[in-house]
Amino acid sequence: xxxxxxxxxxxxxxxxxxxxxxxxxxxxxxxxxxxxxxxxxxxxxxxxxxxxxxxxxxxxxxxxxxxxxxxxxxxxxxxxxxxxxxxxxxxxxxxxxxxxxxxxxxxxxxxxxxxxxxxxxxxxxxxxxxxxxxxxxxxxxxxxxxxxxxxxxxxxxxxxxxxxxxxxxxxxxxxxxxxxxxxxxxxxxxxxxxxxxxxxxxxxxxxxxxxxxxxxxxxxxxxxx
Numbered sequence: 475x476x477x478x479x480x481x482x483x484x485x486x487x488x489x490x491x492x493x494x495x496x497x498x499x500x501x502x503x504x505x506x507x508x509x510x511x512x513x514x515x516x517x518x519x520x521x522x523x524x525x526x527x528x529x530x531x532x533x534x535x536x537x538x539x540x541x542x543x544x545x546x547x548x549x550x551x552x553x554x555x556x557x558x559x560x561x562x563x564x565x566x567x568x569x570x571x572x573x574x575x576x577x578x579x580x581x582x583x584x585x586x587x588x589x590x591x592x593x594x595x596x597x598x599x600x601x602x603x604x605x606x607x608x609x610x611x612x613x614x615x616x617x618x619x620x621x622x623x624x625x626x627x628x629x630x631x632x633x634x635x636x637x638x639x640x641x642x643x644x645x646x647x648x649x650x651x652x653x654x655x656x657x658x659x660x661x662x663x664x665x666x667x668x669x670x671x672x673x674x675x676x677x678x679x680x681x682x683x684x685x686x687x688x689x690x691x692x693x694x695x696x697x698x699x
Contacts, residue, residue, distance in 0.1 A: 511629035511645065519631035519641050523666045527617030527628070528556050528604050531580040532638050532663035538576045540566045542643075542658035550608040551657055555600045559620060562606055563597045566659075602667060607644045607657055614644050614656070630666055638663050 510522040543549050543566070552564040565576050565585055575588040580603070585595040605616040605628065618626040633639035644656040 511643075513631065514629075514641070514643075515631075518635075519633055521631070523630045523632065527615070527619075528602050528667050529630075529640070529664040530602050530667050531600065532665065534663045536578040536580065536661055536663040538565055538578060538659060538661045540570065540572055540574045540657075540659055542655065543572050544609075544656045548610045549657065551605070551659060552595075552608075553600075553603045553605050554615075555598070556602045556604060556617075559604065559615070559617070561597075562608075563595050565595075567594070603664075605642060609644070609656055616642075632666060636662075638665055640664055640666065 513519065513521050540551065543551070548568060550564050550568055551566045552562055554560075554562050563585065565578065566574055570589075576594065577586040577588060578584075579586075580601075581599050583597045583599045584593050585597075586592070587594040604620075607614045614627055615621055616628040616630070618624050621627060627644055629641075629643050629645060631641040633641070639660070639662050641658070641660055643658045
């Protein structure tokens with residue numbers, strides 16, 4: 475993609491300030507869990523879906539726009555499969571300018587770069603995903619459990635008129651009075667889901683444990699007779 479955004483005059487100075495700002499997040503993580511972010515546009519989006527770190531994909535291709543990126547040429551925005559968070563798929567890379575657009579087909583498994591008119595990334599099809607921001611080498615995730623101190627630092631706001639259209643931004647924790655917006659994206663054809671949905675096997679394991687406990691108690695009572 476063509477880079478049209480103005481870059482910092484000193485990359486070293488910018489990186490130093492960026493790292494200082496990110497490290498400062500750790501000072502606010504103790505009270506940052508599960509605090510909703512203020513609604514940036516109440517007329518068009520609902521309140522922050524507090525604690526949600528994951529999204530389910532729809533049936534159509536997803537259109538994504540990068541509205542703001544504080545990191546500019548030092549930041550990467552992308553997603554990861556909930557089951558494999560270590561596998562990161564870039565949507566907007568470091569060279570992409572603010573205002574860029576991408577089309578994502580989560581079923582076929584590709585990210586299409588609109589500006590370059592070319593495939594940018596290939597990936598295995600996903601059903602439920604989270605987002606990440608690689609900010610000057612510091613990783614931030616939509617799932618609070620993957621962040622330093624468990625901080626919830628991504629706001630998610632669904633469109634009032636379209637449940638499958640979301641406004642996403644990474645920021646410092648909601649209770650940080652000096653927080654600074656890091657990135658702002660709009661993405662379609664995704665619906666937010668709870669980050670705390672248990673794995674399917676959890677219920678079965680719980681029932682098995684209860685059955686074993688009941689069997690043990692019956693055996694113990696029989697041996698005392």
